[in-house]
Amino acid sequence: MFAVSPDVALLVLGLLLLLTVIAGNLSSRFGLPALIGFLGLGMLAGVDGPGAISFSDYALTQNIGIACLIFILFSGGLDTHWKDVRRVAAPALVLATVGVMISAGLTAGASILLLDLPPFQAFLLGAVVASTDAAAVFAILRTSGLDLHGDVPALIEVESGSNDPMAIFLVGAALLFIATPGASPLMLVPDFALQMVLGTLTGLAVGYLLPELLKRSHYRNAGLSFVISISAALIAYGLAELPGGNGFLAAYVAGLVAGNRTYTAKRLVSTFQDGMAWLAQVVMFLTLGLLVAPSNLVDIIAPGLAITVILMFVARPMSVFICLAPFRRFDWRAKLFISWAGLRGAVPIVLATFPMVAGVPGAFTIFNVVFFVVLISSIIQGPSIKWLAARLDIASRTGAEGPRLPDPALPPATGTPD
Incomplete structure (x- = not known):
């Protein structure tokens, strides 16, 4: 193995990041x-x-993915208006919990039949791919120029930002059952409740204190507000995880609370964190791409396609239609669009590293199937979202043309950062 000097390594890293951004821009141009x-x-x-x-290195990839997801969720929370959350809180909560369980169960059943996986490994695969990905959903909705009717976009975004905790919990439960076959599912209920409560409370506290710190400290150097916002995202995650809470939920709630309060440096912090989220996506997807060898995907093409079809056309639609049945304001068109807009992205691939690191039998197959499912579903669903919105007549306009309305939650552009 040859040694690489630090200057060459940094040059290669810089070129890879730049080329990755260019590749992402080119793919966006093709829809x-x-x-x-x-x-x-x-x-x-x-x-x-x-x-x-x-x-x-699956363990390193897992750590990189966790760090990147913190900033993606924190930035997503910053850009989400509280009035939207209040309108869709109930249906989003149902989708983010019961919907994830339904998708995981249906996908697990298909995995037993199509991949001949043992029940717990099949449930592990179902749990990994059950949640929608915040990074993918935020990117598609905010760059596609779609102006959707009603509460549909808010529901999609709030669900994608809040359903990762349930997926992570189900993955942890599956790993526990594989390691300890006699474990009772009932023993997991208090743990799940503790994760949600501690994650929410920590996020609320950090999200409240961030604007207070920026308002009271009167930092004259605007760059320090960026440092404080980075620390807030990391502290929210760490403070929640240490006592057994859900750090991802804490990061999202912290961003949500901070983003809906008023302080002078708000516009700068929001813009900076948006850049951090994009950097996190670039680093995360680049790392995941390096980890996967295309030659390993050849043997799972047929079952991978079958699982993708089950997830896209059976598991996700059934979970959406069942969970949104009590909410009459979402008609069948809205439910169909919400089903199709449940994009998969980096979260399932990052979660698929957990069984690899834990040494679960069949983990390599699970990882490759998950990567294949994410790749194919993104290629099919991503470009067709605008077309489907137009066909279902739930978009006021498609395309990015037209002026972008100012965000009423942000201070005037003439403000000077503290």
């Missing part, structure tokens, strides 16, 4: 989600591509 370009560049740079970079 594909940017994550396809990010992943594609990573795979080209990987062991099976011309870059020939050998990378197989």
Whole structure:
């Protein structure tokens, strides 16, 4: 193994980041989600591509993914208006919990039949792919120019930002049952409640204190507000995780609370965190692309396609129609669009590293199937979202043309940061 000098390593890293952004931009021009370009560049740079970079550290990938998801969720919370959350809180909560369980169960059943996986491994696969991805959903909805009717966009965004905790809990439960076959599901209920409560309370506290700190400290250097916002996201995650709470939920709630309060540096912090979220996506997808060897996907093409079809056309639609049945303001068109807009992205792939790190039997197959499902569903669903919105007549306009209305939650642009 040859040694690489630090200057060469930094040069290669800089070039990879730049090329990844260019690849994401090119994929967007063809109507594909940017994550396809990010992943594609990573795979080209990987062991099976011309870059020939050998990378197989699943534990490091998991840690990188966790760090990146913190900033993606924090930024997503900053950009979500509280009035939207209040309108869709009930249906979003049902989708983010019961909906995830329904999707996981249906996908698990299909995995037993199609992949011949043992029941717990099949449930693990179902849990990994059950949640929608905040990064993918935020990116598609905020760059597509869609102006959707009613509460549909708010529901999609709030659900995607809040359903990761349930998926993570189900993955942890599956890993527990695999390691301890005699474990009772009832023993997990208090743990789940503790995760949700501690995550929510921590997020509320950090989200309240961030604006207070920026308002009271009178920082004259605007760059320090960026540092404080980074620390807030990391502190929210860490403070929640230490006593057993859900750090991802805490990061999202902290961003949500901070984003709906008023302080002078708000516009700067929001813009900076948006950049941090994009950087996190680039780094995360590039790393995931490096990790996957396309040659490993050949053997799972047929079952991977079958699982993708089940997830896109059976599991996700059934979970949406069942969970939204009590909420009459969402008609069948809205439910169909919400089903189709439940994009998968980096979260399932990051979660798929957990069984790899834990040494679960069949984990390599699960990881490759999850990667294949995310890749194919993104290629199919991402470009067709605008077309489907037009066909269902739930969009006022499609395309990014037209003036962008100012955000009423942000202070005037003439404000001077503290």
